[in-house]
Amino acid sequence: MTAPIVIVGAGQAAASFISRHVALASPQPVLLIGEEPHPPYQRPPLSKKYLLGELERERLFIRPLQWYGEQNIGLRFDTRVDAIEPDHHRVLTGSGESIEYDKLLLCTGSSARRLPDSIGGSLDGVFTLRSIADIDHVAPQFQAGRKLLIVGGGYIGLEAAAVARKLGLEVTLLEMAERILQRVAAPETSDFFRDLHQGHGVQIHESTRLARLLGEGAKLRGAELESGAIIEADLVLVGIGASPNIKLAQNADRIAKTVFTSTRFARHRIRISTRPVTAAALIAMVKLFAWNQYKTPPIRVIWWHVALRAKMCATRRCRGSGQTSTTASCKLSDSTRGTITLWSAPAPMTPVDRSGITAMTNCSPSTR
Numbered sequence: 001m002t003a004p005i006v007i008v009g010a011g012q013a014a015a016s017f018i019s020r021h022v023a024l025a026s027p028q029p030v031l032l033i034g035e036e037p038h039p040p041y042q043r044p045p046l047s048k049k050y051l052l053g054e055l056e057r058e059r060l061f062i063r064p065l066q067w068y069g070e071q072n073i074g075l076r077f078d079t080r081v082d083a084i085e086p087d088h089h090r091v092l093t094g095s096g097e098s099i100e101y102d103k104l105l106l107c108t109g110s111s112a113r114r115l116p117d118s119i120g121g122s123l124d125g126v127f128t129l130r131s132i133a134d135i136d137h138v139a140p141q142f143q144a145g146r147k148l149l150i151v152g153g154g155y156i157g158l159e160a161a162a163v164a165r166k167l168g169l170e171v172t173l174l175e176m177a178e179r180i181l182q183r184v185a186a187p188e189t190s191d192f193f194r195d196l197h198q199g200h201g202v203q204i205h206e207s208t209r210l211a212r213l214l215g216e217g218a219k220l221r222g223a224e225l226e227s228g229a230i231i232e233a234d235l236v237l238v239g240i241g242a243s244p245n246i247k248l249a250q251n252a253d254r255i256a257k258t259v260f261t262s263t264r265f266a267r268h269r270i271r272i273s274t275r276p277v278t279a280a281a282l283i284a285m286v287k288l289f290a291w292n293q294y295k296t297p298p299i300r301v302i303w304w305h306v307a308l309r310a311k312m313c314a315t316r317r318c319r320g321s322g323q324t325s326t327t328a329s330c331k332l333s334d335s336t337r338g339t340i341t342l343w344s345a346p347a348p349m350t351p352v353d354r355s356g357i358t359a360m361t362n363c364s365p366s367t368r
């Protein structure tokens with residue numbers, strides 16, 4: 001029996017690849033492996049309606065579970081892939097199981113950045129918003145009158161602030177940059193959302209750095225700022241961005257020398273391995289950046305749309321047909337009553353090397 005196309009990571013990118021694969025009536029079997037216990041779901045509603053309790057979990061799922069069975073897509077959830085063995089065309093799971101692949105698609109996405117333990121990052125009451133599990137854990141704690149401190153004035157911090165105010169929490173938000181949304185939006189946009197949130201009672205402190213979180217034993221009590229000021233808090237949301245999950249690819253020997261070769265964006269290169277590649281099967285790494293055209297130099301932003309567009313490139317690579325790059329432009333929306341729409345400059349997605357593996361990770365490890 002032919003080994004399947006194995007997809008590691010059951011997120012938006014994986015779902016979009018599978019949809020495309022099914023639409024093309026590709027005969028090759030597919031096995032989807034994800035470490036979360038759910039089929040692929042949309043993350044954008046997590047920090048909005050799902051946190052607010054206005055959206056049922058089933059509505060998050062991109063396809064109902066039975067759809068995958070109907071399309072003959074193999075599923076393995078609650079399963080983490082820990083290693084790739086390119087020589088043997090197989091992956092190893094956390095439980096030590098070995099799974100063979102014909103082609104391997106890495107859709108491992110990103111993880112929320114956390115505060116280090118040394119400044120209180122692991123105290124009870126400190127959380128991030130990335131997964132269904134995160135929201136299910138924190139939503140019951142969003143109770144009227146409680147004090148929520150949000151570290152980070154980006155999209156997720158502001159969306160959570162809007163939800164928390166609606167539920168009656170007292171919300172303070174810290175942003176170390178001069179203005180909220182500085183990384184992704186023009187000053188006028190920051191002004192608009194600052195006014196909007198302040199009008200709803202969010203205390204916003206810009207140009208303000210956290211020194212450490214304070215606890216009594218393991219329990220969160222508040223935060224100390226670099227200025228020495230103390231802010232009381234029952235809950236702390238850390239919304240300081242996401243890091244790409246590229247460890248798996250980095251740890252695999254002989255995957256690719258250099259993933260991204262674009263000289264224009266040379267400083268965004270990811271180096272995977274310096275060892276040579278055996279070109280036994282088709283392989284590509286896909287460059288998936290969306291560049292915010294309002295920024296000089298342009299910066300990376302992580303948008304679901306990029307994950308969707310990537311499928312075109314990845315399916316072509318897995319089918320062995322020629323075209324290896326595509327472009328993306330993205331639309332992004334925000335919560336509260338305002339909407340942000342930014343169109344990125346088209347981003348080249350450059351597959352680079354050959355060795356049997358395709359990556360659909362829509363972020364770079366260091367971009368600034």
Ligand SMILES: Cc1cc2nc3c(=O)[nH]c(=O)nc-3n(C[C@H](O)[C@H](O)[C@H](O)COP(=O)(O)OP(=O)(O)OC[C@H]3O[C@@H](n4cnc5c(N)ncnc54)[C@H](O)[C@@H]3O)c2cc1C
Binds near residue numbers: 047081331333
């Ligand atoms: C709260 C929130 C709100 C957002 N709001 C917006 C928005 O309004 N607009 C917008 O454009 N974008 C938004 N985004 C970003 C958008 O959700 C992401 O761009 C999109 O989810 C990327 O999809 P992905 O499939 O590449 O990665 P992910 O969604 O991160 O999925 C990757 C999956 O791979 C799994 N995985 C990782 N490593 C392994 C492994 N070794 N073995 C097995 N499984 C593994 C992970 O557990 C995860 O389930 C938001 C994100 C969050 C978290």
